Every structure is written in C-alpha cells, then in structure tokens.
Amino acid sequence: MSSTLAAAATAAIPSIPRDDDGPVFRAPWEAHAFAMVLTLHDRGVFTWPEWASALADEIKRAQAAGDPDTGETYYLHWLATLEKLVASKGVASTETLNRYRDAWDHAADRTPHGKPIELTPEDFG
C-alpha cells in the first residue's frame, strides 16, 4: 500500500488513535498487533521484560538485515516478535501459523472484491 493510500485508509477509520503528528498507528493491523501483545501479557503468556528483550533482538536483527528502522516499520517488528514468542511459548507453532496464513490467502482469493473476507474450513484445503 502506498503511503497516500495508507493515509486515506487510516483517515477513513475513525477508531484509529491519533496524536499531534497524525495517527499513532498507520493501519488497523498495527493497533491489533499492539492490543494482542497487551492481552497476551495480561494472560501471563510472557512477562514484560521478556517481551521488551525479544522486541529489541528483533529490531537489531532487522537492522542488520537492512531495515531502515525509521519507526514506520516498527509494528512489523512488533508482529514478528509476537509470532516468535507465541511459537517459543508453545501457543502456536510456526507450522500452524503458516497453515492459517495460507488459509487466509485462499479465503482472500476466492472472496469477490468488496465482500468481507471470511475464513471457512474449506480454506484449509
């Protein structure tokens, strides 16, 4: 998504948090990633120091791999960290995650434009 499209998309969704500099999330998924981390922490899946150290490692890894780390990719790191922690804590394995990702891709492909995408058992082919 281009930055103008992202801006238009976030402007169209009133529930996205904003501050003086504009939306603090650039897209709804960022807010979801943020809220999921807080929820899993509340449920005791990981401690906050565990989270912070995993996130710091992920950002370092991404920087080493050429990420510009300008703050715009921040929630991508957040999400990658969450996926890794969820796997290492035995909540959802990488295989499960990939299976669901493929299923969502399948659901997106078969859903006509403009219709909400819904996941059905058939998508797990």
Added chain:
Amino acid sequence: MRALETILTEKGYVEPAALDAIIQAYETKIGPHNGARVVAKAWTDPAFKTALLEDGSKAIGTLGHVSRVGDHLVVVENTPQRHNMVVCTLCSCYPWEMLGLPPVWYKAAPYRSRAVKDPRGMLADFGVTVPKDIEIRVWDSTAETRFLVLPMRPEGTEGWSEEQLTELVTRDSMIGTGFPRKPGAPS
C-alpha cells in the same frame, strides 16, 4: 496478522471485543492528558510533587492510575540547571499510561541513537534551544523503568488552577523534547 489473531482467538487467548476495548481505551482515555494532569498537580501541590519525585508509580497510583505492564515510573524534574530528556535506545519503551502511544519519531533509529550521542543537536532539530550552561541529562528507558519529565512551570501562571495549568502541558514537554506552552500561546 489475521492468521495470528485467528489462532489466538480460537485458542481462547484473545477476544476480538477485548482487543477493540484496548484499542478504544488508547484512543479515547489514555493519552498525554493523563500525564498533563499529573504535571499540573505537581506544580500546584508541593506534597504531591515530593511524593512524585520520590516514587512516581506510587504517587500516580494514588490518582487511580495503575501500570498494566508492571513497570516502574520515575519522574525526573527539570530545573534552571538541568534539562531532562527521555529515550529508549533499545526498543522504544514509553510511559503509555501517562502519554498514550509513542509518536513515530520516538521509535525511529535517528532519535534513539542521536538523543544519546548529541542531545543538544537533537533538541535543536525539534526547535528546542537549551542554553549551554544548562546540563542535559538523557534517561534511557528499560522494560522495568520508564521516565516522565516534570517540566518547569511556565512563568506568568501564578494563581492558575490545576485545570488551567493542565492545558499548558504538552506531550513533548513530558518527553523532554519540548517545553510547556506559554500562557496566552495558542494551544
């Protein structure tokens, strides 16, 4: 993202409605106005200010704010001799409960590295001039400890109420990358 959320929902780790409630809370209830109220109270209530500087989390707890991630909040006071500024060089830890969600620049590598190496130059980029004879102290946040700057009360606000003062406290003044508004300046 959707895949992860679906799995966590199916396994009962998250509920979509609860997620929305969190997002909603950060949008409407949690923001710099929380920190601004704390700062304005410290400006008008000397006993609260002493307690706040002694143990930030405890003093703020008496106002009904409780940290959800169990971190400790340390409040650092600006004085005529010292300007404080907050950064998280590792991963952008931030006192969310007081300031809401961090702005993009706070999370960006240029701020995270330069705030430590060249704080005066960094502040100049924000349009903030700190005279040479004032020491700049940079506080690096961790998962356990976060920092909130207590800015100096603007001159010309003698006799102002806590509510009036709250309006002068900006988010950046509590990060240390700005000053409170001056009385009469547009908000």
